[in-house]
Amino acid sequence: MKRAVVTGLGLMCALGHNKTDVWHNMVAGRCGISEVDLFDTSTYRTHTAGQVKGLDLRTHFSARTSRRMSRYDQIGLLAAREAVSDARLELTLENADRTAVIMGAGAGGMISAEQYRKKQLLTPGKLPRPSLLVSFESSVLTDAVGNEFGCRGPRQTVVTACSSSATAIGYGLDLVQNDEADIVIAGGSESLCELTYAGFNALRSVDPGPCRPFDLQRKGLNLGEGAGMLIIEEYDHARQRQAPMYVELLGYALSSDAYHMTAPEPAAIGAVNAMRWAIERAGLQKSDIDYISAHGTATRHNDLIEAKAINLVFAERANALPVSSPKSMIGHCLGAAGSIEAVILALTIYDGIVPPTINYATPDPAIELDCVPNESRHLEVRYALSNSFAFGGNNTCLVMGKIDA
């Protein structure tokens, strides 16, 4: 089996437009949640989210491209550009066939389809621009990334809501480990849209204020948007071209709760299975794990069940194991959450700094975890997990480690 390392990172979310800014703000424990101005929220129960602000997409894309690509595609492409340039990657005729693109999406280009449908409903008789519907499909980003960099290998698009892009990264690892690709551009993107904003509000799972993962007073999640992109590369391929190496990607696993569309399974077996199988496939012991990047949405049930799962897997070590939730700072970026958190985890391991869970004030006696409250922590992390749990009980766990730890 081949080894897979991460040689490039791209990141965009409420805390910044590139990985350097986001990471700087995250280490400082800043909160990216603000008033939404992407659409009118005045009739909603809540008004905030982790929106990407101060980004003029028109300066990055031609008018023609903008017409054919949704905000989801454009945010994703910008992060992919950052990752490719970070990896100092040049695709040539020699390596294009061995370069795959695997993306994960949540709502995909829904925001464009919404624009179309709204015009249709509110100004009948006037046909809206049909190209708004072309970018409805999530796989437009996958092909757009492939086109931009000239990748000719496999392209696939995972759509499992909140675990999509974690699964996409796992699949990328499969392709490299089994010698089907030397390079994989893997990640995900998400644009805020009214469908998801209204949907999570209708489910009463949104906190009107900044979310508080693992806190006794937690009231729900904040939605977010952004993109995370990783260049996953075969180890020798990366070494030969003297590419930068952040971390080694070691394993992943998917599991199913087989329980309920929106509620996590009370016994936490699905989440436990994902973590145990991922550790096993990485060739590690549970005692090797130094840190967990939690799913940590700040809904009452998720955090409780995730804590229970961590307790079941790590037993007496669970209370001492740092577990934090980047979602406390950037919100829940749905289809992009897994990849954004994977980029953050790569930086965590590379820099030896664990990001905090912010807005944490009151411990929940039912959650006995060291959630790295409010301030980031210097800590050597050799091996770590990243959890992503989705609607329908789709669970994904990724394992990363220091190179030659």
Add this chain to the structure above:
Amino acid sequence: MPERVFITGLGAVSPLGLTLEDIWDRLETGRHPFGLLSGIETGPYKSHRGAEVGPFSCDGYIDPNLARRLDRVSQMSVIAAMKAVQDAGLDSVITESPRVGIVMGTGLGSTSYTDEFFVGLVQKGPASANPMLFPNTVPNAAASYISILLKLRGPNTTFSHKEISAEQAVAYALRQLKLGHADVLLVGGAEEISSFLFHAFSVTKSLAPRNPELPEMMMPYDRKRNGLVLGEGAAVLVLEREGHVRQRQGKVYAEILEAELASENVGIIGYHPQGRDLWQAIQKIRAKNPQSMDQIDLVSGGANSTTLLDQAEARVISNVNAETNRSIPLLALKSYTGCFHGGGALRLLLAVLIMQRNIVPPTTGLTDPLIQPGIDFVMTEKRAFPVSSVLHCATSYGGTSCAILLKKVT
């Protein structure tokens, strides 16, 4: 050496019928299922036809209270999955083990529930947005309901990549099984024709008749082809590791040897005129499995009755023929299923039935084939000959193709 992967069960809720017998009967007698759409107001459009799934009942499959809450894509998918599990003879001791999972492919999932939710939101405001509809708007709803109702605890994931959504599910599932990450994976594809989906395909000018002088029908590889006709439905195949099926002495339909993907840079909506992505995907199969390419008895093409794709695919198959020094019969099963993004699973199911019966149905709508040297189009008449190996081709706009190789197990 990785373990072999077999197809051991089939289930469908399709425009061709709800049972394998009915589906085969339509196929063998060459009767396509296209008709005037009953569920959709097509008045304002140039197109009016599609391959709809007739009335079906969830009774005996899904509890009535739950069935009412499920979107139609999930209903069809759950029923197809349960039929496939039954066909494979898998009992609950097996399906409820953590080594059994589900991988689905769909373009957009339940576009009718998504649209209903959104229209409600725009017209009545967020306070009345229906929380019961929202969870069904995610494209992974069908796979999730299957996992919930069949208690599948293994891998559970969903792919969406335009016309090759279901093929991507197969490609992923095949790898997971070969790697030993599961013993059994249900793999399928599903889609529904909804008013909004029909509208979207109409205004983006994908549907026949693009030329009002020509008929509104699927005419793959025909010179008069002029756009696609939508289909819908769900199909699920049970994929199983050889050791697992041998141990339980289950029946085997066929082996899935390879499922390979490749892509080409054509912009986000085009097809490569030479079909280079499909050609590359087939070359990958050849590289992994050189002898098997010479034994292909039938090509199941992904032709969708569009000018560009059908010509490109014919060029690729012409090259395959030239390389193998043969003239492999070429059939387009979309002439029976219509076009839908999760439709690859139904086409694979049909290919398995063809291999089982050794009868190849005609490509309906094909009477006057496009000019491409060396191609043996299966048209007008069904043919009877031993079909031991089928090459299934699928291409999506945006430049990604998947080729899948099926082989009879002897």
